[in-house]
Amino acid sequence: MPLTIDYFLAPQSPWTYLGHARLQAMAKAHGAQIRVKPMDIGGQIFPASGGLPVGQRPPQRQAYRLVELQRFAKHLQLPLNLHPQFFPVSGDDASRLIITVEQHDGQEAAMALCGAALSAVWAEQRNIADHAVLAELLQEHGLSASRLAESLQADAQAGYQAHTNEALGLGVFGAPTYVVQGELFWGQDRLDFLERRLQQG
Numbered sequence: 394m395p396l397t398i399d400y401f402l403a404p405q406s407p408w409t410y411l412g413h414a415r416l417q418a419m420a421k422a423h424g425a426q427i428r429v430k431p432m433d434i435g436g437q438i439f440p441a442s443g444g445l446p447v448g449q450r451p452p453q454r455q456a457y458r459l460v461e462l463q464r465f466a467k468h469l470q471l472p473l474n475l476h477p478q479f480f481p482v483s484g485d486d487a488s489r490l491i492i493t494v495e496q497h498d499g500q501e502a503a504m505a506l507c508g509a510a511l512s513a514v515w516a517e518q519r520n521i522a523d524h525a526v527l528a529e530l531l532q533e534h535g536l537s538a539s540r541l542a543e544s545l546q547a548d549a550q551a552g553y554q555a556h557t558n559e560a561l562g563l564g565v566f567g568a569p570t571y572v573v574q575g576e577l578f579w580g581q582d583r584l585d586f587l588e589r590r591l592q593q594g
Contacts, residue, residue: 396425396573396591401560402507403434403568404491404521405484407473410511411465412569412581417504419584423591425573429495429503430556431488434568437557442566446481465581472516479520484510487521489549490531492556493540496548505534 398420402409420427432438435446447455459475466473487510495503509530513519519526528541543549563572571578571587578587 396423396594398425398427398587399430399572400427401430401432401556401565401568401570401572403484404431404487404507404510405480405482405514406434406568407462407515408581409569410473410515411469411471412584413508413511415581415584416571419588419591423588425591427500427504429491429500429507430559431484431491431553432560432565432568433485433553433557438560438566441561444566448481474515474518477514478518479522480514482514482520483522486524486544487527489553490527490540490544492552493544493549494536496552497540497543498536502534502536506530506536509534
């Protein structure tokens with residue numbers, strides 16, 4: 394029976410962006426299934442776990458974050474703007490849209506849209522809090538334009554809260570966090586450990 398990776402993420406997170414394609418490739422290589430679970434990191438996860446938004450962190454942490462982002466982007470050969478035009482940015486609407494796409498179009502479509510939202514922030518200088526941008530992302534991936542209106546309904550918010558509650562219950566405190574049978578792997582730099590776990594079956 395294939396393993397399942399619960400993928401707790403924030404679509405505005407650079408670390409989620411840096412790990413997204415590798416997670417997809419890794420899951421495919423090992424026959425694992427991914428369940429996409431956007432969560433409310435700024436509104437609920439950080440306050441519950443002692444995390445701080447980037448702008449509220451001490452200068453030393455902010456400076457080293459930029460070093461690490463540049464280091465990983467170069468190593469992974471991924472385009473990344475260290476100071477994107479639209480960041481900080483709310484990920485709530487994009488999260489609810491990803492959830493809506495998952496509900497109607499499946500996990501593969503949700504993963505594709507998630508990757509598009511991440512790239513929009515970190516590689517394309519686009520504002521994922523702008524509904525016009527979200528509509529463009531739907532169109533670019535062949536998804537129904539109606540998903541945007543559906544993402545504003547109660548079902549999408551309920552899904553968003555359910556993922557957030559699940560993350561809190563598991564002890565998740567940052568994005569991305571990958572969970573396999575209750576075991577947490579926090580951060581794209583833990584993907585090697587996740588792969589070892591998948592190899593164990």
